[in-house]
Structures are given as structure tokens and as C-alpha cells.
Amino acid sequence: MSRTDYYKDPSAPKANSVVPSVTAVVRDAAGRLLLIHKTDNDLWALPGGGHDIGESVAQTVIREVQEETGITVVVDSVSGLYTDPQHVMAYDDGEVRQQFSICFRAHPVSGELRTSDESKEVRWVAPADLGGLDIHPSMLLRITHGLDDSRTEPYIG
Secondary structure (H helix, E strand, C coil): CCEEEEECCCCCCCCCEECCEEEEEEECCCCCEEEEEECCCCCEECCEEECCCCCCHHHHHHHHHHHHHCEEEEEEEEEEEECCCCEEEEECCCCEEECCEEEEEEEEEEECCCCECCEEEEEEECHHHHHHCCECHHHHHHHHHHHCCCCCCCEEC
């Protein structure tokens, strides 16, 4: 399924759904960030996805990161809540979803990098190299907040 992101775009279609989801800022011992090259919109992003019935939000983070990257993580903290109604994602099945994402910080404990149906490439990226990747502004905001170790409170916006 393909996806088009609209961010602060007056011509964006009107949202018709909201799905709680998670993303994870996962850093290895060298400080590199775990990123995926998404199949649905061809952009680089943090691993993550929708919250399923019957699991805690921490379990969602662990499941989504493992499914998309092959890496098993431990959740450390919440870095932000992202619910901007000016960011919608239009899918080819007619769903237009308003962003509702909780971003977590996590650290890897095991696993080997691998792709999935949702990720055509997975890699550890040095923060200094982020500028060379095509990353949506809303995702870059989450990354910036997640990498900022001076933040003591989660972002809410």
C-alpha cells in the first residue's frame, strides 16, 4: 500500500481516521540511530507502527522495532507525543489518517539488521549523517527531540 504524507498543506485531504502508533529512537553504544527506508512512502524514518489490541504501548514499540529491523529493544522513556492535525497520511485505499504517534527512546539488546515488508533498507546512522537522507519534517522533529539528551520532559504537540 502506498502513502502520501501531507504536512501543513492546505490542499491536504481531510482526515477520516486516527490510529494510535509508536516510533522509537533507538541508539546503539556508538550513538548511531536505527533508521528504516520505508516501502510505503520511500522516506527514511524511525521504526514504528500501529498499536494493537491486547498489548501495552511498550510491547508495541518492542514488536514494531523487531518486525521492521530485526533488532530487539528495551524501552527507556517517552520522548514525545505527536498529534499535529496538520499532518495527515493518505493511503491508496482511501484512508486519510491524522498523525497520532508516541515516540519513545529505546536501546538495543540483541538481533541482526534485516529488512521487512515495510522496510527496504535498515541501517545504523550517525546523527551527523542525517542530512543526507530524505526524511519527512515531522519525522525529523521526532528524531531531533529523541536525540536531545538535555530534554527532561517529553515534547507534546
